[in-house]
Amino acid sequence: MMLKLEGMSKHFGGVKAVDDVSLTMNEGEIFGLIGPNGSGKSTTINLITGLYAPTSGTVSLEGRDLTALAQHERTALGVARTFQNIRLFGNLSVAENLWVAQNGHKQRRQHFISRWFKAGGLQDTNIDELLRFSRLHSKKDSLASALSFGEMRRLEMARALASNPKVLLLDEPAAGASIEDGQLLGERIRAVRDRGVSILLIEHMMELVMGITDRMAVLNFGRKIAEGTPSDIQSNPDVRAAYLGTKNKNKEPADA
Amino acid sequence: MDVYTITVLANIALFSFLAISAWLLLLVGEISFGQQAYFAIGAYTGGVSTAVLQLPFGIALLMAIAAGGLFAGLVAIPAMRLSGLHFSIASLAFAELVRSVLNVFQYQRWVDGYLTGPDGVNGFRDIRWIYDAGIDPGTYFLMILGCLSVVMLGVVMASYGRGMTIVRSVGENRRLAAAQGMNATRVRIITASVAGAIAALGGTLYAHMATYIEPAQFGLMIGVHSLAYGLIGGMGTVFGPLLGVLIDIGALETLRIFSGYRMIFFGGLVALVLIMRPRGILDEATVAKVQRWLRG
Incomplete structure (x- = not known):
């Protein structure tokens, strides 16, 4: 495998931004990471690049443990990222x-x-x-x-x-882009993968994520609630509940 | 050329060392009000070397450069942990500290029947190397110009290579530079040290032209002016600070029509440039355009 997270947690005081997340990305894969706002996606990227030190857990690249390494050492070993808000x-x-x-x-x-x-x-x-x-x-x-x-x-x-990375972490690359731009972006991401770079994609534009990822994982409140192919995820009831909410049968409607 | 013209041109060249020094720190992202400290350290080191220790002029230059670089590097190690306003105030405090130390610093010796050397607030007289060596003002001006050209050539070569790209990237966003593997702290300390060395070289050249120096000459206003030269002239090229010096000393201080109103014009000019062109007259965009045009 290319990139592996094992039991990754990051707590900010009492807030469990990322809670016991394990992921395995294969070489040459486009792996999607989705979840509602505040579910811990960006924190996960920051843990992989070394911007944050994890509360517990390890991250490894091609079997080599990165957990204790500084940002620039991870860059040298082949971890690169883009930022949600462009930084140039x-x-x-x-x-x-x-x-x-x-x-x-x-x-x-x-x-x-x-x-x-x-x-x-x-x-x-x-x-x-x-x-x-x-x-x-x-x-x-x-x-x-x-x-x-x-x-x-x-x-x-x-x-x-x-x-010259081995793994590229894309943090919402389609933010601010139209649907058409999103399709072009999908082609570009595939072209990057064809250069031999494995890709971890965080994105809210579902057309893009569902269209190009090989596998994906869903985070909610810092925990991984599902993992699988895009079609597995689309039919997963937990994912629907995280995005759309659940019908609470025990509670009376407010206006009744 | 008459002596007056030569003096004005020499002043422009000497201030350019200070302006380039402050400009380098601007590039690496810090506003320094204290580059006159290294100018003073260079002036005193060079003066002591030739007048008291009777060393050759070339050695005096090297010792001044080394002293300026060393002090600036040592100050930068703690100061570069600060940023923004805090760094500016630290630079100011260090410059005033140097001036206060020079106010009490005494190191006088009898040389050839003269008592010479730094004498606290009374200053340091008889730095007579250019007279002893029989160098006329025109020749000495050419020597200053030669030193300035070497400094500017160094910066131009570092721009043509990628040294200035490293400095500018750290200056613009040191966290982003660090995220890309740059050792931002090391780049900042080295840049500050080089800036100190350049100011010290200017200082020692100044001491030998003036023959008399005193701590009061290295006050805050010198530092503020040197900083303003880079801001007016522009951040895009090493000719930016030079343009700033030319505008201030070449025009405002020298032309009669501005006499008495120099500071008013200068302050107005700084405000105007900062509003109209926040990164100076020769800013990065202008320089990029000129470079593209030159390449056709």
């Missing part, structure tokens, strides 16, 4: 944003001089290829703050890919 270096060019993502985690002291002063730091890299893949090549030298919203989203994903 607005005053750096598109190419520079990608260069930082690609080289930031490399601790190459021996190349200090070439890294700081030698020209053409962008040429010995796959940044050009990534720019073409993301359809941003014509914007290479533009400042990131001058891009359109859609271009920023593409740059955000390209930036995550620049660190």
Whole structure:
């Protein structure tokens, strides 16, 4: 397996944001993670990237335990993410944003001089290829703050890919996008998977999640309540209850 | 060129060291009101080296650069744990601390029948190396210009490579930079140290031109001006702070029509630029446009 969470919990005081969650993602899989607002999806991503230390539980990548590692060490081993609210270096060019993502985690002291002063730091890299893949090549030298919203989203994903990840965590990539954009995004996510990257997708746009994921899990109040293929999930009564609520037969209607 | 013109040009060049120093800290995300501290450390270190210890001028420059870099690095280690307003106040406090220490710092020796060396509030006179070596003001100005060119070339090369990209990314959002594996604290400390070294180089060049220095010359207003030069000139290129110095010293201080009203014009200009162009005249967007245009 590619990514494995075992008994992961994160408590903030008395709030169990994530409570004993175990997940296994296979190599080359698009794995969906859904759940109502506040169900612990983003916290799970933050636990995988190392932004939060878990209260208990472990996370491993290709069998290697990541739990004690810092964010940049996990990046170097192949964990990358995008953010729900786009985070770019607005005053750096598109190419520079990608260069930082690609080289930031490399601790190459021996190349200090070439890294700081030698020209053409962008040429010995796959940044050009990534720019073409993301359809941003014509914007290479533009400042990131001058891009359109859609271009920023593409740059955000390209930036995550620049660190050459094995697992890419997408935190609501379709936020603010139309249904049509969502379909395009689905194709792009598949194209990323075809580059050999396994994908964990957090998303509220159900058309997108149901359409492209191989398997998915559902969180509610920090606990995993279901796991399976999209069609399993759609027919699962617990999931329907979490999203739509349950009919409470014992209670009298208020206006009766 | 007459001596007056040379003095004005030399002042522009000397202030540029301070302006570039404060500008580097702006790039790494901090507002420093205290770069005059390293200018002062450089001036005193260089002055003591040539006047008291009778060392060669080149060695004096190196010692000033080392002292500036060392002090700035040491101050940065605790100060870089702060950010925003807290960092600014710490930088200000350190600069005033340096000035207070220089007010009581005495290190006088008899050299060739002269009593020379720092004498607290009375200042430090007879830093006479350029007279002893028989260097005329025009030649000394060219030496200052040479040092400034080396500093600017270093920044330009670091922009052409990717060093400045590292500095700018940490300055813009250090948490995002850290999330991408950058050691943001190390980048900030190294940048502060380099900025201190650049200010100290300017300081020692200033001390040898002025021949007399005193702690009162390194007050807060110098630091505020150096900071404003980068803000006016622009964050996009190392020519930004230089443009700021040219506008202030080259025009406002020197032209007669502004005499007496310099600070009013200068303050107004700072306010105007910050409203109209928050990242200065030569901001990143402008520089990116020019670069695209140059490439065709």
